[in-house]
Amino acid sequence: MTEVDVDVVVVGAGLAGIGAAIELARRGESFVVLERAADVGGTWRDNTYPGVACDVPSHLYAFAHSPNPSWSRAYAPGHEIQSYLRGLAARPSVAPHIKLGHEVTSAAYLPTGRWEVTTPRGTFRSRVLVLAAGRLTEPRTPDIPGISGFSGSVFHTARWDHGVKIDGARIGVVGTGASAIQVVPELAGRAEHLTVFARSAPYVIPRNDHAHAAADAAEMLRVREDAFTGLEQGIAARRREPAALAELRARALGHLAAQVPDPALRARLTPDYEVGCKRILLSDTFYPALGRADVSLAGALDRLEGRTAIAADGHRADLDVLVFATGFHSTQQPYASRITGRDGLLLSEAWSRGMVSHASTVVHGFPNMFVLDGPNAALGHNSAVHVIESQLSYLVGALDHLARHDGPLEVTSRAQDAYTRDIDAMAQRTVWLRGGCTSWYVDPRSGRLTLLWPSTATEFRQRNGRFDPAPFRR
Numbered sequence: 001m002t003e004v005d006v007d008v009v010v011v012g013a014g015l016a017g018i019g020a021a022i023e024l025a026r027r028g029e030s031f032v033v034l035e036r037a038a039d040v041g042g043t044w045r046d047n048t049y050p051g052v053a054c055d056v057p058s059h060l061y062a063f064a065h066s067p068n069p070s071w072s073r074a075y076a077p078g079h080e081i082q083s084y085l086r087g088l089a090a091r092p093s094v095a096p097h098i099k100l101g102h103e104v105t106s107a108a109y110l111p112t113g114r115w116e117v118t119t120p121r122g123t124f125r126s127r128v129l130v131l132a133a134g135r136l137t138e139p140r141t142p143d144i145p146g147i148s149g150f151s152g153s154v155f156h157t158a159r160w161d162h163g164v165k166i167d168g169a170r171i172g173v174v175g176t177g178a179s180a181i182q183v184v185p186e187l188a189g190r191a192e193h194l195t196v197f198a199r200s201a202p203y204v205i206p207r208n209d210h211a212h213a214a215a216d217a218a219e220m221l222r223v224r225e226d227a228f229t230g231l232e233q234g235i236a237a238r239r240r241e242p243a244a245l246a247e248l249r250a251r252a253l254g255h256l257a258a259q260v261p262d263p264a265l266r267a268r269l270t271p272d273y274e275v276g277c278k279r280i281l282l283s284d285t286f287y288p289a290l291g292r293a294d295v296s297l298a299g300a301l302d303r304l305e306g307r308t309a310i311a312a313d314g315h316r317a318d319l320d321v322l323v324f325a326t327g328f329h330s331t332q333q334p335y336a337s338r339i340t341g342r343d344g345l346l347l348s349e350a351w352s353r354g355m356v357s358h359a360s361t362v363v364h365g366f367p368n369m370f371v372l373d374g375p376n377a378a379l380g381h382n383s384a385v386h387v388i389e390s391q392l393s394y395l396v397g398a399l400d401h402l403a404r405h406d407g408p409l410e411v412t413s414r415a416q417d418a419y420t421r422d423i424d425a426m427a428q429r430t431v432w433l434r435g436g437c438t439s440w441y442v443d444p445r446s447g448r449l450t451l452l453w454p455s456t457a458t459e460f461r462q463r464n465g466r467f468d469p470a471p472f473r474r
Helices: 017-027 078-089 178-185 215-233 242-261 262-266 287-290 334-338 385-405 414-428 457-464
Strands: 001-013 031-035 098-100 106-109 117-118 123-129 153-156 171-175 194-197 296-297 301-305 309-310 316-318 321-324 369-371
Touching: 001 017, 001 117, 017 031, 017 078, 017 262, 031 123, 031 242, 123 385, 171 178, 171 316, 171 369, 178 194, 178 287, 215 457, 242 287, 309 334, 385 414
Parallel strands: 001 031, 001 123, 031 098, 123 369, 153 321, 171 194, 171 321, 194 296
Antiparallel strands: 106 117, 117 123, 301 309, 309 316
């Protein structure tokens, strides 16, 4: 068992963790990145289901300092994003710091002012702890009555079993979210019969995906800026501005009408909540797939009897393969129970009524700890990379401050409470809380919007992209 002392421990080698490693290497920090898996990439390592791809324009889904001229499509396939992340992690300044196969079992803030991070392969002590574990890491699989007696193959989209025969199989897909609308068209036509179990209907808008030619730096910058500006305008509908909301609703329902001529099927695919309340999906192939004769749309999966899946609407389907496209534990982060702050406070206890923070990055009771891609640090209308870059700027500013002062840095409860009130006030005006739906953006324990930043990406950077020592304990 090894014992290592460094300045910074980063937990997770996905997009945020690799981004943190690049910044720390530039600063010449002593650091390690602890990754539980055998490869980097996070979401893009785990999700290898047929059709997996980004739903943000490719040139926006890359760090500004490391654009990728080789995206093959407007919306990059998952394997290309994984290759991009592997390339970043393989840089000589980064690779030696990444420790694969190091699952963090606990992290505790010690009276000495150091963090002690434990893995089965050794203990690491640091002044600073950076949590970059992500929010889409632990698949959520509903407890369906009879699932233990199902003798076919069962797996989640994020744990795709490539050894299972798809061609000619009778397949059921549970869910109609972002993963489902990508995988369903890939399975339709390959399966003997495909049954989609839907709890609710999604809003879907055209994807308009197309092949990309290699771009030079100037072209990539132009495309990136145009895409960012265009997506920023989407916040108006999320803020329930009537004209923007009506336009977005008409766009989605017009796409539905154009692609689903059958009025009965179209009625079943018409959402009963406001547009934007759940994640708006992009696809040109999902609706046509549901219109195939070898594809059935059923209600929510109610139970299994042997190999027969029975939906809430009475639909019955005999299955060989059952795929859960049911998302992740997002508002209740599993890693929170492993993090112990000052005076023995568990992060899961601090977040027992929903995730809270200051600047969407620091948490009261957890000195010198920074959370990337955590509370209110996701976007419902633009690229998460912009938010991560902003948080990394905040982290670098905090490290600069710590280099000049003894520390530690712990945000006050007053500052955290004020920030939380501001978030809640902004959220109350949005469709995410007033759209008549239940979504994974909202914590069911408190009814608070805890995943999303309820404003523009531009405002997130203006407010949270620069470290300010004023809200911290002295």
